[in-house]
Each structure stands twice: as C-alpha cells, then as structure tokens.
Amino acid sequence: MNLTVKTYPNNTVPKLNYDVLIQNQPDGGVSATVLGLPDFKGSGVTKQEALEKLIQLLQERKPEIVTLAIEPP
Structure with missing residues (x-):
C-alpha cells in the first residue's frame, strides 16, 4: 500500500x-463545541x-x- 501525506509549509498553511x-446552559452560561471534536469546547457567561x-x-x-x-493495494 502506498501512502502520501500532503502537508503545507508553515508560511502557507491554509486557515x-x-x-x-453554541448552546445555552441550564446555569445561564453558554458553551461552544467544535462539531465532531467534543474535546474542543469552551464555555463562558456569553457567546463571545x-x-x-x-x-x-x-x-x-x-x-x-x-x-x-x-x-489501493
């Protein structure tokens, strides 16, 4: 099997x-979670x-x- 990994130099990395x-929490706070990556979550008093x-x-x-x-092989 041949595998090719495409990477970018540091100065041309795409965004x-x-x-x-975004979810309102029962305690009045707000949470922001990256879809598909539940470990990436931030919470605060406001959406911002x-x-x-x-x-x-x-x-x-x-x-x-x-x-x-x-x-393919």
Whole structure:
C-alpha cells in the first residue's frame, strides 16, 4: 500500500474552518463545541466569551489537518 501525506509549509498553511455548536446552559452560561471534536469546547457567561475560550484552546493545542492519499493495494 502506498501512502502520501500532503502537508503545507508553515508560511502557507491554509486557515482551518470549524463548525461550532453554541448552546445555552441550564446555569445561564453558554458553551461552544467544535462539531465532531467534543474535546474542543469552551464555555463562558456569553457567546463571545465561550468562543474566545474555544479559540484559545484551539490555538494552544495547535491542531493540524493533513490529507491522506491512499492507493489501493
């Protein structure tokens, strides 16, 4: 099996776009969760605060998306 990993140099990395679920919490707060990645979640008193915390978490963890091109055997 041949495997090719497509990566980008640091100066040409495309922006990553995430779909985020915003939810009002029973305690009056707000949570922001990246869809499909439940470990990436921020919460706050307002929507803006929850999103800011989520962005901070994403920047700290430095997620990377690579494209795998796998040739059939």
